[in-house]
Each structure stands twice: as structure tokens, then as C-alpha cells.
Amino acid sequence: MAAFFSPFISKPDTVAQIMLRVMLALLPGIAMYVWYFGPAILVSIALASVTALATEAAMLKLRNRPVAPFLQDNSALLTGWLLALSIPPLAPWWLIVVGTAFAISISKHLYGGLGNNPFNPAMIGFAVLIVSFPAQMTHWLTPHGLGQVELGFLDQLRYTFLGSLPPGVTLDAITMATPLDTLKTRLHLDESVKQIFDMPIYGRLAGQGSEMVSLGFLAGGLYLIAARIITWHVPVAYLGALFATAGIFHLTDPAHYVTPLFHWFSGAAMLGAFFILTDPVTSPTTNKGKLIFAAGAGLLTYLIRAFGGFPDGIAFATLLMNICVPLIVLYTQPKVFGKKHPSGKNGGAQ
Amino acid sequence: MLEALLVMSLIALALGAVLGYSAIKFRVEGNPLADKVDALLPQTQCGQCGYPGCRPYADAIVSGEADINLCPPGGEEGIQKLADLLGVEFKPFGAGAEPKPKAVAFIDENTCIGCTLCLQACPVDAIMGAAKQMHTIIASECTGCELCVAPCPVDCISMVTISENVENWKWKYPVYALKSVPPETTSRTPV
Amino acid sequence: MRTLFKFHGGVHPPGNKAQSTQQPTAVAPIPAKLVIPFRQHAGEAAKPVVQVGDHVLKGQLIGEPAGFISSAIHAPTSGTITAIDIQPVAHPSGLPDLCATLIPDGRDEWVERKPTDYRTLPADELRHLLRMSGIVGLGGAVFPSDVKLRPLRDHPNKDIGTLILNGAECEPWITCDDMLMRERAAEIVQGAEMLRSMLGSREVLIGIEDNKPEAIAAMRLAVADSGLPFEVVAVPTIYPGGSAKQLIRVLTGLEVPSGKLPTDIGVQCFNVATVYSAWRAVAHGEPLISRVVTVTGNVARPRNYEALIGTPLTDLIALGEPLPDTDGYIMGGPMMGTPLPSTSVPLVKAGNCIIAGSKKLFPPPPPALPCIRCTRCAQACPADLQPMDLYWFSQSKNFGQAQAFSLFDCIECGACSYVCPSHIPLVQYFRFSKSEIRMREQEKQAADRARERHEYREFRIEREKQEKAERLAAKEKAAAAAKPVEPPVVATNPDAAPENTAQMKIQAAIEHAKEQAAAIKPKNTENLSAEQLAEIAEIEARRARIRETAKSDVEPPKE
Ligand code: SF4
């Protein structure tokens, strides 16, 4: 009975457990990844994990904070995993290390560490990488059965760490642009959606392989909602907004705008809806705010995908909406018990 | 180049004119800053700052003649508030000016001779009594300034410290278990 | 079936109520010593009306209400008052308070009890009777019941349409109301009818959480037997469903407006145990001198006891036989209770439960991590607040913002702390902020008053000076008019003279006082009768006592 004040009991949940369960929920998606693209992703995840923990420990030391409790909270690990899942699996090792280290040190700890960062660290890491190393960020692996050559696990490892490919194999032979990317380039060449979809890289819903990965993330996300780790607000609003915008454009011109389902199951939409936008620290705290935040992100994702310069828009949509969070929270305060109006209207932002 | 310079100086001139005009037009009468400073002072009226009351001290602070760390009853928090209001650095108390625990005066009714000297000294009229009658302190109005203690010719006034009891007790700031840094450095910064 | 409403949030902590309901309520033996605090209710402490050495009877008044919100204190058994002094009490601060110590004589002899038929008394006399019987809310807030039965100040003719009996008892471990309802349902129903007639309510609802089927059945039976049109409503078990505002919301769908009282929406709410003791006070003439208390937790024999107010908790705990690994005690429930500074403190009217704790039952919380804004606290908050924001403002001592975000609507239920995965003592921060804000407001008011008084004083001195000058000028003028030829004799400094004389007078008085002090005895104490001497001795003793209390209390006496 070490507590000096009530309540003397508390739910056994801890931050570490919550993070761990989010990581568990990532597993179906990761399994799909391995199945369709080979085990390279596991290497990047491992690399990101080690970097994340090392950076976290170093930053805690530098900031004169206790290291043990924070290292055990799994939040750094989760950041590392999310970053690894959003960049190409065959990325050189230093890309992952730089991205993760940047995410943890600059965008998390410089803002005050766990709970205080205004921007999603994983997405900051991603944004930095895609701006600084655009070439390396396009080396996506070709799914099983589509490439001319397939690399074995050892070859993949060698490429990741040494940057060398087996003799006779070029990088182009094993990688390709993502389905979203291809779509964008081809549309610019004035091909119609139908023509493009006849290409072998497209599957039933979206990209061959990547659609299954998205399904995996969807399954994990549903588990998170069922286990009450996240609420339904963010995924529903995000996917809803994405579906609605994509749907409107698709209806106006089916030849140039793909179906909303394609948008759902390509790129990082599912990962974003259930795992990235739901990051508690950087999303609004009110339910209404969550809806606005996620819907805004859905809209932005579509706009960036359809009209922007980048093939996928999750990262920038997330970061842009992160900026708005304090304002959204301030204007979506719930009605307090016994009051007619929400509180805080006369106060400023936090 | 020249055009740009011209445009810039024109804009600067125009803005300057607007500012100057509004400074005259919206000028506030009196000295609102002194009012704000006065509002932060504890109104003990003890004169420990060297001025004959809180208001004169507030005026002196505003005119730049007095420092912000001269008011012991206001405590360090008072200095901090003044520093925030005036946008200056926090300044610790000088030696010998540290705040004392809050107290109220208490007249020993057996010894009081009813001389009214304390009555004249009290800055907030918190002493009741008349000539040759026993005096008593209205404790709820006493600011604890101690000004009545010295004039009493028979030394019957003492200061009684207000100790913590069930009625005036407050909940404490929760101890934050994760502070590995010495408390002095973190007390002002949120974790 | 009545349609029930919901309130936002709430949590489901494990109930742990079965342990202490296995056996019926037992009467705790009279202890060797009782310590009765004079502050057992919200509002002003009672004023002692007995002296050390007095022999008192069971139920005799020993402390009378002092102030509008106050209540009486009675001797729980017959015996001798051996001390009236500062003793440790069960207060979250751990600070002591004024108590009477009573050594029972073992005869347990009642004062004369006057059973009354409440129908023959007007409401204000009934209220006075309740006040003088020391009836206060036994649910935990210990607010004097007579105040809650007063007609509304703003609309004296408005009826309190609905009377709610709170038998929800939502806190884990506590079962005293449960047992009371099972065993004394009939008297609770009688009491409810009495309060209903005082308030003029048309509807009486008895809310009981559905984890107490026996209590619900007993109350339903008692209501049916009485033939009264009361309704026993089983409400869903959820913490804090027993908080008055939340229970009112569940039963009626109405929300008590922020900062208002239930009566403002035509509802009044009493705890079942309060209703029971109000009935005992009126129908049997028995003031509130005992209550049912749950002794549970890490004990071999968890059970409910009817114990005398003032019983040292050590005695009660001993009845439960605490297990060897017990490492602390909680008074009240685990969600809102306070840890006991020591077990020697007495049982008070608010004491509904004593829980023995151990590392296993109440493991120490893991170290608090920063808030990750997961909003679990907001989802659990029954007041629909945003505890993470309030926490942010409280820990940075940004009290203005905390207030703007409705800090004072927090009912301190602890649901937010309970669910927080970072294990932040949220509600503790809120308690801290609230008391800090309250204190600052008081200080601010005192400062404003001081400023006003000071300014008035300056003004007065200025005015007096002016008046004096005017008077002198008038005098001079008159003198000049009367004797125009004579040159002014008293010349140079007109105001010096009166002041000088005043100072001389004071000087004389001082000398006089010094002489007096030297002459050991004041003059008027010569030639006194024995009675007068005794009286003086008594006054001296009282003064000494006052000085004693003045040292420990805020204000010296204002006589
Ligand atoms: S439950 Fe705890 S960690 Fe979660 S938002 Fe509330 S205070 Fe923060």
C-alpha cells in the first residue's frame, strides 16, 4: 500500500502494454509483407528497433531522465516499426538508421519526449527521408512471381548492409514503382485507368501483394478497436473521407480517377488509418476532434495522391493535420456535466 | 532596387503614423500599470519595502525607483508575478528580507492599558477599542504587518503564527515519481 | 418499468463486496475509551458544552451546533469526560483536531428519550430536532441534513418534487448501506416517508445498484408492506453511480446544473443510512451516536459492525482480525477514501468502511509516466471533463486555465486515475489545484479588503485633519471677531498644543500602568468573596485555554 492518496486501485493497463498490443496488431500485416515480398522487411524492422532503442536511451541520458522506465514503455519501438513499415523494405541500412534516429531524437525528444511531441515521429522520419533521399525511397520490391529475378534472403541482407547485388542482377530487375506511383506516371502519359489496371502488378483491389498487406493491417486495426486500444473515430472518419472524396472523383470521370477501394487498399492508407493517425500523443483528445482530424487527413491524402507531387500522401497529410490539433481540440470541447456549453471557450489554446 | 526601398520606407512611414496616432487617441488616463502592480501586492501595508504602504511601493516600482524584491509578505511567488507582469528577470530576496510565516497580532487583554497607540498604527483599522478601554484585534482583518507591535508601551501585543490546521490545510502537490533530477532545477519546468 | 438514463463514462472496478456480507451486522462492544471529535460534519465544528470531569449520559449533547451549517455532537454512551483537547483524527492531512475523551462507566445509561410523531410537528421544528440530533449525511459528505431539508431560499414555495434515496453504494468493498437495507428496510421506508412529508415531494425513488439483489428485495418488500407508493429502482452497477449527481441523472434524466444544488431542479437526495438515523432520531429520540461500518480487506473476518461514534479504530480492526501482512488501512472506499495516519483515530460519522490493505490487495502503483493523451481518462470521466488537459494545467500550476476548463466540476471520483495507463495520480493534482485556487481566492479577498480598509483609513485621516483645521480656523475667526484689538496670545503652532497634551496624557497612562503592574495585584481584586474568586479563576482558566487554542488555531478569539 504505497499510495498516499486515493484511488488505491487502478487498472493494470500500462503504456508499455498498450504499445505492445499495437505492435501485436501489426503482425498480420507484417506476415503478409513477408509472404508477398520476402523477409527483407524483418531486417528493416529489426534494424529500426535497435536504432530506436539506442537513440531513446542516448536521448534520455542526455536529458537527464531515468532510462529504464522509458525504455520499457515500448513507444520508441513502435515508432521504429511504423517507420520501417512505411519505407521500402530493400532500403540500405543507413536509410533506416538515419530516419529512425531523426524521428526519435529530433521529433520526439527535442519536444520533451514521450507525450509531448506535436508531430508523429514516424511520419517526421518518413518525411525527412523522402525529401532527402528520394531515389532510395522508390526501391520497392516486386511481389512474388512478378519480377524477373527474385533475391534470396541472404542476397537481400547483402544488399541492405553492403549495397551489392548478385552478379548480373540490376536494381531495376528486382524493384519497381509502387502501384500508386505507376498509376500516377501512367495517368500522366494519358493512359486510361482501365489500361493501367491490365498491368500484372495490379490485383483485385489494388496492387498485387500490397492489397493483401493492407488487408492484414485492416485485420490488426479491427482487433485494436475490439480490444478498446483505439476508438473507432479516427479510422472511420479517415477511411470515410478518403472513400467519399475518391468516390466523387471516380464518379465524375472513371477513366482518370480510380475507385475508392483502390485508394483504401493501396499505399499506407490502412496503416495510416489504424496505426499512424491513431497515435494518441499527436491526435486530438476529443471524439469530435478525432473525427475532424481524421477526415481532414483523409481529404489531404487523396488530394496529395491525385494532384500532389508524391505518390502517397499519408505522411504529409498526418503532419499537416498534426499542426491543427490544438485548435481542433479547443473548438471541440465536450459539454461538461451540468453545463450548457463546453468549457474553455474563453481560454486560449493550451 | 530603388523602388523597393521607396515602397518599404513608405510602408514604414504609414505604419508609424498609425501607431503614433493611436498612441495619442487611445491614451489611457491614470497609471494602469501601477494599478496592476498594486493588485499583485499582498496589501499587508507593512512598509517593509521602505514605502509607506503597498500603493506607494507600486508607484515606485512603476517609476523604476524601487526593485521588485522588496516585499517579503508577497513571497517569492509575488516577485515572480511582478517579474512576469513587468517583463523583467526574477530577483531573489536580499539578505534579511526573507518572508516569515503568516501571523496575526494578538493583544494580551490583561496588560492592555487602552492607550490607543496601536490603534493609530494599524494601517487597516483592524484594532478595536477606545481610550482607556481594553483593545482587541479583529483577527480576520489583521494583515500581520507588525506595525502595532513597536508602539505598544506595555509590550502586550505579540504575533501569533498561523499554523496549519484542519481548516486551512491544503492538498499538496503530488510527488512525481519520475524526477531523477534535483528538485530545485525541475520545480519550475513541467516534466 | 422506469426508463433509466446514462451518464458519460464510469468504470467497473472489482466489487469485492461479497466478503463482508456473509454475516449479519454485529454490534461492536463498547470500548474502554471513546474519542469524539467536534468536527464530524461539513461546516463549522460543534462547540463543546460540557466540561472536563462532567458525567454524561448516553445520547447527551456534548457539542452544540455553531453556525448555520453545523450539527450537534452527543455522548455515545454514559461515562465521564476526561479531556477536551487536540487529538489525532482521520483527516487526509493527518492533522489533529479538537476532541472530547469519554471514559464509559459501563452502564450505557440513556438520557431521557422523547419519541415524537413527526406528523404532529411542523417542518421547522422537525428540522431543528434533526439538527440537535446531529443528523448528517452518512454517505461520506457529512453535510447537515436539516440544511438540505430547508425550503429553497429563492423560491420558498417551490416543491421538491422528487425525493431520491441513495442506496447505490458504488464504491468497491463497502457494504454498510447494503446490510442496513437488508436488515432495517422498514425503518428506512418510514424515514423516507417522514422526509418526503417535510419536502412535500410527490415521488420517492430508491436507487440501488443491481449488484445488491438482497437489498433490493428487502426494500421492495418493506415498501409493499408499508403501502407507500415508493419505487425501488435497480440501477446498473457502475462507478461512480452512487454519486448524488450521477444517480439523479440515471433516475430522472436531469443534470444538476454546474455549481447548483439538486434542489434547483426539484430533486433532493439522501443516503439510506442518513434516512435511517433521521427516523431513529425522531421516532425514538435517539441522536446519531452510532453507525454501521464495514471492516474488510485483508482481515480474517470481514463483517459489518454497528459501532459507537468515537470508538478507536484499533478496536474495530481487532474485531476483524487483520492478517499478518497488513501494511496499512484505508478509511472509506479504495476509490475515494483516505489512508489512515494511525489506527488510534476514532470512528466518525463519515466513517463507512475500514479496509485493511496489503501489498497484494493494493499493490503500489508503478511510477507515473508522462501523459500520452490516450483519452482513457476522458472516456471514464463521469463529469465529461478532459482530465488530461486539467492535469496539464494543474501540474504547471496554470490555475486560471484549469478553472476555465471546468476544474470545479470534477467530483474527485478518481475514475480517471483508475484507468490511466501512465498511472498519473490525476485526481490528486485536481485536489491540489482546487485547494490552491480556493486559498488564493481567500487571500485575494483578504488583500482587497485590506486595500479598501487602508484607503478608507487614509481618507479618514485626511478628513479629520481637514476638519480640525476648519475648526481651528473657525475658532480663530470667532476669537478675532470677539476681540479684534487683542493680539493672539497662543501663537505660533496651533495644532502642536492639543497633540502635546494628548501625548502627555498617554505618558501619564503608561506610568500609571507601570505602577499597576509593579503593584502585583490589580486594584479591583481586593476584598473579593470566595465566589468571585472562583469566578475569576475560571475566567483565567478559560483565557489560558483560549491562548492555547489560539496558538494552534487560525484566529485568536474575538471576544
Ligand atoms: S488516461 Fe492518463 S495517459 Fe491517458 S490521457 Fe488520461 S492522463 Fe493521459
Ligand code: SF4
Ligand atoms: S476525478 Fe474528476 S476528472 Fe477524474 S474522472 Fe472523476 S470527475 Fe472526472
